[in-house]
Amino acid sequence: MRLFQATKRLRRQLLAGLTASALCAPLLAAEPSPPAQAPSDPLQLLAGVTDAARQQPYRGTIVLVQGGAPLSIAIEHRLVGEGSELRYVALDGAPFGMQLEYPDRDCQVFADPVASLAQLPQRPLLAQLPLQEYYQVEFLGVQRVADRPSYALVALPKDALRFARRLFIDAKTGILLRSEYLSGRGQLLASSQFIAFHDSAEEFAIVAPAATQAAVVECRGALEQSQRIAAAQHSNWRLNWWPQGFTLTDYRREQSGLESYMFSDGLAQFTFFVDPANPLAVASIGGARGATSAVIRQLQDPRGQQYTVSVVGELPRAAAEQILSSVKFNPVRAATP
């Protein structure tokens, strides 16, 4: 009952905030007239965000707030041949830059339940996960973000295993301009948003600092992605439970032996780590930054080998703990005598 009240109150607060800004709007003389037509389907609008961000040039400034001091980032995205390039640098603190090359801007990312190759054709795209089963997505109105009219959406979770989200999508380009995580009480936990945005970028104007990392983000085909995820079947530690709607989207194993299983429900994400090294001095530890919770436990397998297992994600702490408590030792090879 209290959850329902909390959801009601949250919706009321969200709507009140928008009404207030709508009332103030006529006072702003230079307010560009927002598109009159509201999007017919907020889910479809959301599904188009990933493609929009990859297929259109833009430049601007992003501010990230994740529990600590805000971090400003200058960002540019330009189209090059079949692909695109993204460059961004931190404007606060130690100099840091990132330059990413996307060779294929039509790349499609698949969502994948624990995969078998036979299931390949039926797999949905990540952007097409049935969000409406876990969130109630509503169109809140048109609001100005970074001096541009944007569609405000709210995604209220249907359980308390995830956070509410408020998303502002640029009306002209369909690019996400602001993303917020809200607790059940409407408290803002973390946000990232453009504070300046231009829908053009020909040449990079940002000067990359010496501490710039470069990476190529290859478009992994469905087959390759599936093979990676199938490799996850070889791990001995398994999660036996996670909130409905989350699917395994990626798996990585590093040289140190650290394994990462990435899950997403289309809006939220968490990672399950299994680390055979790095024993900690405590049996369990937890913490949080912004909307990101982390819970870590030390476990021993029957041979006495110590493992550190962790769940880190944009989830309420209790959900992260519940996921981690479902970890079971489940040796793959022991199944055949």
Next chain:
Amino acid sequence: MTEQQQRLKQTLSALADGEANELELQRILRELDGDAAPLLRQRWQSYHQQRALMRGERFAAGDISAAVSAAIAAEPAHRKSRWNSALGSLSRVAVAASVALFALVAVQQFDGVGNQPPALEFAQESLDADHYNGPALQFPSGFRPELNAQTVSARSAGSDRASSAALPLNVGMSEADYLHSRSYLLNLLERHQRQSASIANPALLPVMLPATLPSDR
């Protein structure tokens, strides 16, 4: 109205909405011992009546808290003894807290919302725990680790040799261990954020964070 009274009024309103933090609750409880107590109780009641009216619900007539106080006062175990007076304000705070809680619960029960599925019981808890309300901001990096030195044993469901092997209990944690645990946790946090950003998630801006946030340095 003095500034202090104004602030108290706002705090009370926040409490009525269930949005007051621990410090604010303590302040109200302190004030319940002072001169402003009758006024506070009256406001508390009127807040709830107003809210009930706005929601078109019934509200409890009369002052529940006064009735509860009277009932508590009549309870033999709570009569003043030497021991109780030694405890002094502590017991008063406890009684006041129980009154406030009871009033809140009693009023909320008039809400005409239907039953939620049992699966959501767990959910309420995490919402009400108010995900890192406050303490996180007291740390410069916005990060607050909690350590737990409890013993954890491996639960090897798939294995014949059910292992009950437990880790050594390690209560006294050294500074170095603490820092190691903290940096390990931060490392995972950042790794997770980088990896999530590399997956095309429509609800995230396309920014992979640096391995260590500048604000953590």
